[in-house]
Amino acid sequence: MKRFWHILLFFLLFSVGIKDYIEAAGSNSPYKVLILHSYTEDLITYSSFSDLIAEKLEKKNIPTNTQTFYLDCERYNEEEENDRMYHYLDSIKSWNPDIILVNDDQATYTLMACNHPLGKTTPVVFSGVNFPNWSLLKQHPNFTGFWDKPNYMKTIELIEKLYGPSNILFFKNARFMSRESFRAIQEEIKDTGRTLRIGLFHQKRNEYPDDICPGEPGKSVLYTTETAYLSAQSLLSIFQNKPYTACLQIILDFDVLTIGRLANVPNFTVINNGFNDDRGITGGYFTTLDIQTDIVSERAADILQGASPTNYSIIESPKTYAFDWNEMGRFNIKKRDLPEGSVIYNLPFYERYHKAMIIGGSLFILLIIYIIAQLILMYKREFNRKKQIQTNLFKERRFLRLALEGGNTYAWKLEKGRFIFEDDFFIDNKIDPREMSLTDLLAITHPDDREHLRSHIRDIYAGIWEETTIQCRFNFNSKEYCWWELRYNHGEDKADAEQTVIGLCLNIQSFKDKEDRLKVLQEKAEEANKMKSAFLANMSHEIRTPLNAIVGFSNLLQEESDLTPEEKETFKDTINKNSDLLLKLINDILELSRIESGRMTFDFETFRLNDLIDEIYQTHLLLIPPHIQFIKDAPSAEINVYVDRFRFTQVITNFINNAVKFTKQGYIKLGYEFKKEENNVYIYVEDSGIGISREAIEKVFERFYKQDEFAQGTGLGLSICKTIAERLEGDILISSEEGKGSRFTLKIPVKL
Template sequence: MIVSLYACNSVQDKKPHNVLVIHSFNKNDSWVEDLNKGIKEAFDDKNLDTQVKEYYLSTELRTEEAKQNEINKLLDSYSSKPLDLIIVADDDCFSSFFATEHPLTHSKPVIFAGIDYVISELIEKHNHGNITGITNEPNFRQTYRLAVQLFGKINSIQIIAEDSYAGRAAINDAKTHLITIPNTVIKEDSLHQDGWEPLELESNDSIYIFVKNINKINGRQLIESMTYQPHSFCIMAKWSDFYSDLPHMGTAPFLMVNNEGFGDGRIGGYMAENYEVGYEAGIMAAKILTGTPVASIPVKAIELKPIFNWQQLQRWNIPIDKLPANSIILNMPMGIRYSNLIIYVLVFSGLFIVFVTVSLIYILNKEKKDKKLAQNLLLNKREELEVTMKSIRESVISIDNNKQIFAMNQAALDSLGLKKDIHEYIGTDIFSVFNITLRGNENYLTDIFNSLDKNYLSYQLEKGATIVTSENQSHLIEGTVSSLLTMDNYTGWIISFKDITDEFIKKELHTLAMGDAHVYAWRYNGKKDVFVFEEVFFRETGVYDNGKHTIHSDVFEGMIHPEDYGNWNKQIKHILDRKSDKLTIQIRIYINNKYEWWSFNVTYINNPALSTSFTLFGLCMSIQTFKETEENLRIAKDKAEESDKLKSIFLSNMSHEIRTPLNAIVGFSNLLTSDDNFSAEEKSIFVTTINEKCEILLTLINDILDLSRIESGLPFNPEVCNLTLIIEETLASEKTILSPYVALKKNLPKEPVFINADSLRLRQLIRNLINNSFKFTHDGFIEVGCILSKNKNLIFYVEDSGLGISLKEQKKIFERFYKTDNFSQGGGLGLSICKVIVERMGGEISVQSVHGEGSKFTVVLPYSSVIEASYENE
């Protein structure tokens, strides 16, 4: 029953779960922080809202009686505070906690964590179906094998443990493990105030296990036994802050069997990671807090990992290659840990610098050679230059220092669209014929001339350079502007260019087509039965790349949607049977954790020299966007057809709605003008009926006109309105059409609610919603309310117990011309008008309804529209 209550409470209670973590050691111990971190991150990963309280017992400074008193005092403090679960960390706290026999030790779920020496009798005695936990039991035999691996033959093992509950348990475990080693002799003694005598080794062929039961008063005597002897090592089976300096003070190597006190001078050993212990305890706690019975969660043993301290490895000259595989080395300098990587980076950097240097030298020499050649060419006579220019297909224009043309070829004349003969432009200022600009910079060509005079012999026109003629015709060009030298003196410039407008457009279109469409080349390797794709395919799609850019055919076929797999095989067989030389296959493949539509263009090479006659290859591209657009177009088409259908229904309804009152008006008008003798009462009824029918016609026409005006962007005229008063006036004016079997309820604030809105449209909105409920509610109630939400939004609602609206119809009721009942009165525009008005006011309108039970229409307006009553008072 207790376990069942735990599960029930954890499911129903939505408040944060209160967890108490009791530690044996101090808050400043590093391993305690790691354990706390593991617990909290486990709760975060499970999205569990918890309030974790840590308590540090500091057992090293307390007697057993003091520890139990402190725990009792702590647990008593929770008699009036909520507590859902207790986590007990480390051995000292574990034994003292249950020794208190406090009611909370068996009435609350308890998880023990980081327990090295679990005493089964203790758990069985105190377990009321509420205890489970994590153990990291030391393996002394494994530690012995590690010592042999590190130091060679071992003759002597010093095991140190204090005379406490956990210490005695540690000694028992050590003796149980190590006695199984062949030729092992275990000798146990204690240190007393009258001194300690060394024990004589009886045989060199035996392994002596020395167990030291010590107390804190005579601990100093133990230091004398820590003097290093060949083929020996020490183990501190139960860590204590009091003895944490022993590894530093002695000269014998210490190996570890648990994680407490890491970094105190011990080399390392097989132990559990504190973060992992805390995380596993947190996962257990999360299961219990979310309803899993404690009794169904077994005690879990954490895997022990080889963990070592770099400084101690150096101290004892232990090479890394002697350590077990997958060892974790802490405190290793970055330079040593990543030495190979640093060497690779330095070598690569050196090679890169050499490559860059050689490349720059090559480019520099080539540039010098090109400049020297250009200088030699510029020394030719102008007549020779003109002959040369005529043979050049690119446009070439020579200019002197005064920026006047002295030579040009026919290609330049054609490119610039000049109509006169070439000789008529000789001696003409260049800027009266054309100019070269760059992204709106009209001084671009002048800047080039100035830079060539000072620094360069040649200048490459930048991308986007545009030539503009005197007739304001512009073209994209590429080319160079070079200096003319005569006897080492600048005598002018040569401009060579070509029109690249068409080429640029084609290139951009090609880039857009390939880039935006994400087209990738692929081929099939029949020998290896793999598909080979471009590297960019893997990078952009996220498909796993094995480094060879290949996907095995079995894997690729597994990516194909099951419904498309048959079509893929059929089409591939079709082309392999030579029934077609190329085809396009559209399939869905699993990419980015979902299926996407792709188009594969497939063709083949028929080459008898190949081991297989057919080699498939082609292009593929994602057509997901196209498919989605196609689907959206289909939906839009369906909506258009639905809208057209609704419009037809609307016109039919309007025909009926207008014809019916018109027939009544004409009929009763004829009766009034006939010669038949009617009483005054009958004539009054006729007139009243005619007026009612006129009102109905006027309402229909006004709805159509209102919707048209609002959708056409007719401006609203905001003013300060008393929303409470408007609601009450509307209810009073519309109450006459209310069924006598319907109870009208109001839920309005005591103080008036003011809103900044167009009062005419606000009244229309409220009237339409209220009339809509009146129309479909024949018995039960109608409630109209207005409240201010916590986030200061204004909420107006109309709720009724009428006919209700089906879920399918709820998605359409705000559409124009839509009516849930085609035979009901009205044109199906009322709710459409409401939706448009609310959206124009910056709000939202929604409906909640159950067919046959009633509906609730809610309008939410932003806080900016609300004006406090105090504003009105001011």
């Protein structure tokens, strides 16, 4: 029986090894997949979409390297969306994706409308598109995909199946998607006997909105209104006294998604966005995320393996009835009431595997009975053999247990008060062989560990310990103390007077060294965590300051009707300045993020220093306030430097901006000095401003440090400049005197 289990285990391990080998042999370099979404990453379905696509392509032995872009179409107009899409595609053109997967209408339309070369040459597979722009699609033969045509009637019939003739409320807005959806609903319910009304049903006043699609008495009535015309209080009061049977989500509308969580009636949908996302959506008839990712990954796999998008026509994506178990429980909807073939999400374990648990439980009981029978049989077979060899195994068991715990160690024993080590211990550690008494062992024990060792040996003789370990420092070779671990076992055979205590010893110096290093690393990690907390606190403070100004003055412009034109201009100017400050803060934080992650890129080239200095001077000449003299002091020497032009300009520009900020009158000088003996050039910005104290000079490179807390700026600029200078193989030098001015200098090597 034992041989059977060994053979079975061998074949299992062999099968796993063969599978891993085949997968490793068949793996290729990952394909670059770009995923574009219409809205923001707040939608859980978006992150799930990206993860499922990568997972399903991996199962097809297609490794992927994925990048994701969120268009955030609710925030921008069409021109801004086109610009955002174009600039993003332009920023990754060197990455050159192998395929582009587009989710939802707006991202698909914008990809075509922005006219970027990647959108015209790279294979594109779109999905989740409710209303395709067929004229644009004809101009893009590289596009293929799936038309997620909403089926409003199926979902309306689903509501009627559950509740009979119903009052159904849906919201619309002025956007293209909503207009097209409203038009499609009118076409679908036409001649079905159902009524469509614009406006809300006022139950208390028994008022009915105007019919735009009259129907038959006793059949369902659909009500619609625009969320833009309703206040927050009105939205919440819509469902008082339950005038409606259910809500219908016709488009992705974040106001409607919020209402779904608060409504006291079920919310049904014809699209998958927001479903299974804790948004209060009960279910509907639509293309689920699983179906969508299945068909997209299948099409993408074919194209990545050589197929052309022109081989495929644009088809409607399959749909199914889908429900959220939690929302079903909220509105007392039973599984038996659902259409046949419905998919239920978030099913509890006992509901999902009810039958399997019964079958599995029965099989488990049978397995237990079988195992017990086998154990009884094995016990009877082994009983006689065990009785024969028990005496020999008795002693060997103690050594085997310690050997398994100790690994490659040395055996020792305590016999008649003498410590006896095996010969290999002396050979490997280059020690003269000898027996040692307890006094001898204590003499080579570290003074801090002697009493600890003496106490343990005393407890062993007293019978307190049957088996234990102790770690001490010993100087066996008369050179230095090393950490050793002694493992020992009090003899179980009381009749054997020759081996009272047996044990193993292991040199654990390397483990102790690692332990010390880990303690140091832990301290550094704790310090880094404190620095991170301080950074987040400072960042929160810096962001709130301009935001408070923007929000405050925006509210004043909106609420105060008696403001003079001069006051309005002042408020607008304040809002613009704080917006620029907030943008500068965010850009600096992003720059810090790139620094921390090691993703700050540099493109080094050789430049004439005088050309760079003249370019910076001409750029700032008209920007310097007229009451400050801007001077250029650049020698005519031919000096070349090997730098990143953008990063070099970023550092010098930061110096000039700081000089302008703290110089009320006098001059600002831009120049450089070349020290041939050092082969270094010193590019400086000197001003006649307020200067910096010695204490402040030591802090200027700290993040968020500002000499004047009321001055504009983030306090991140010099910290970023310091990193850039180091990447340019240089340094930043500061000399200053309070009340007389400052000089900031970038020192970099000259290219010969």
